[in-house]
Amino acid sequence: MSNAVSALGGASFAGLAKVEETGLGGMITLRGDLASAKVQAAVKAATGAAVPDTRRIVFGDAGAAAWMSPDELLLLVEYERVDAVVAKLGEDLAGEHHMAVNVSDARACFAVSGEAAREVIAKVAPVDLDDGQFEAGTFRRTRFAQIAGAFWLDDAGTFHIVCFRSVAGYMYNLLCAAAHPQSKVGVYA
């Protein structure tokens, strides 16, 4: 078995906000009819979470489920469990039109935390990050400068970002530049 490593080896930077690569995350793309009881039961079994509403992420005891599009979810589970969960989804959804794919190694994960985290993300993504607009549990697919990415806010006030692994270096440098200690705007202060 090869030794799986994340794209940037857990690089981190402390500036206006703390930017860190959070290592390997287990991710499964699940496509299907999100209104179907069978899909909802399978998501519950895989993550402990219910199927989220539009643009939301729901956390369960074994992972999380995030809304990607009207027919697609991103399931977040432990990296080591992914293959087993994908196999289980295949069993649970037998006969149901669906697709469940392990995309863990195609992705990179980042966390942005600290007082200016909102500002750091707002500098590079065209999203309204005002307190009342973007709250804990909100999930958004968007772009970060020139690359596609998705992010959500957890209950502790930390933003989590996922993007393609091939652009992990770009994402890290971009977030570090946006978090440069002398680049404070103070718009969400």
Added chain:
Amino acid sequence: MLILECPYCGVKAEETELHGGGEAHLKRFGPGSSDDEFHDYLFMKENPRGVHLERWRHVNGCGKWFHAARCTQTLEVFATYSAQTTEPPQEVKDKISAKRPGWTWREFEG
């Protein structure tokens, strides 16, 4: 800045999250059609000053295609609507008519 609300994910997306897909409600002419029909399908696109129906894709977002009805002269957006239709729904037509009485676009009119 053009801002369109994606009918699938509800995001008020600005232009840089979207990708334009050209004219809406194209009627395709392929094998079996005449040369003139195929020529018109390929090249004779609507390019109005005023009401226009277009396809857009929420490319840096939910990834879905949708339709938009907007004014090319003022950038006013009348409505966005589902891609799963071959003509603008009546409510979209009504919204355009409220702002641009007597509008026409190809075979559609208010």
